[in-house]
Amino acid sequence: MEVLKVNLKNAGYYDKKDAIKDIHFSILSGGLVGLIGPNGAGKSTIIKSILGLMEDVDGDVTMGQGSKYAYIPEHPTYYDELTLWEHIELAKAVNEIEGDGYYQEAEKLLTIFRLTAEKHQYPGSFSKGMQQKLMIIIALLIKPKLYIVDEPFIGLDPKAIKDFINLLKEEQRSGAGILMSTHVLDTAEKMCDRFLLINYGNIIARGTMEEIRGQSVSDGSLMDCFYELTVNDHG
Numbered sequence: 001m002e003v004l005k006v007n008l009k010n011a012g013y014y015d016k017k018d019a020i021k022d023i024h025f026s027i028l029s030g031g032l033v034g035l036i037g038p039n040g041a042g043k044s045t046i047i048k049s050i051l052g053l054m055e056d057v058d059g060d061v062t063m064g065q066g067s068k069y070a071y072i073p074e075h076p077t078y079y080d081e082l083t084l085w086e087h088i089e090l091a092k093a094v095n096e097i098e099g100d101g102y103y104q105e106a107e108k109l110l111t112i113f114r115l116t117a118e119k120h121q122y123p124g125s126f127s128k129g130m131q132q133k134l135m136i137i138i139a140l141l142i143k144p145k146l147y148i149v150d151e152p153f154i155g156l157d158p159k160a161i162k163d164f165i166n167l168l169k170e171e172q173r174s175g176a177g178i179l180m181s182t183h184v185l186d187t188a189e190k191m192c193d194r195f196l197l198i199n200y201g202n203i204i205a206r207g208t209m210e211e212i213r214g215q216s217v218s219d220g221s222l223m224d225c226f227y228e229l230t231v232n233d234h235g
Ligand SMILES: Nc1ncnc2c1ncn2[C@@H]1O[C@H](COP(=O)(O)OP(=O)(O)OP(=O)(O)O)[C@@H](O)[C@H]1O
Pocket: 013, 014, 015, 016, 019, 037, 038, 039, 040, 041, 042, 043, 044, 045, 046
């Protein structure tokens, strides 16, 4: 079952209308797709197009059943006047989640991510990694069918990265589809079952690791294929 279908002919900005071109892909329930590519390739533009944040879009994006999704941004966003726990309460209300199981799950996640002591503090006083953990906790509590995750590995400590990967994998096993943009290719290679390699706004390679190797002269890691495929592509 498709949880996301992206058909974009073009999307871009006032002074760069074609930042991305001919971006067509789907994410299936239980699929974890790595969105990779050099700086300025168009990954954020693809994510913004999916989230409906781009003005100049020629094409369409369809979300599957229920269309409930969670976005974990690279740069955390929060309300200055709400405590960590109030953010959790707000997410419950906004997403119309019933029952107290939600709060038990929230307590469990606060323990995993070592934020129990900060429960009634304001995220403005948190470190970047702690703010990122708040974004992750809220996304996991919403239990969406689709996760869009933007560069989750920069800023999190190693334990949090491992816990986050395990929790995301659990979501995947329960049928969520995940699109994850990252530059941390060794982790992406281990986690993702498919990849989209973006360069100069185009998809230049796609598929499983095996298929990506087939499109590259390199027979090595995702990093080797990435290097070889992007170095020889001049847009
Ligand atoms: N606000 C903007 N206005 C105009 N052009 C932009 C804007 N944001 C991005 N671009 C351009 O769109 C292209 C794609 O940028 P995008 O931010 O999608 O890259 P990215 O793959 O996410 O890069 P990174 O890995 O550095 O985050 C680049 O050429 C960039 O200069």
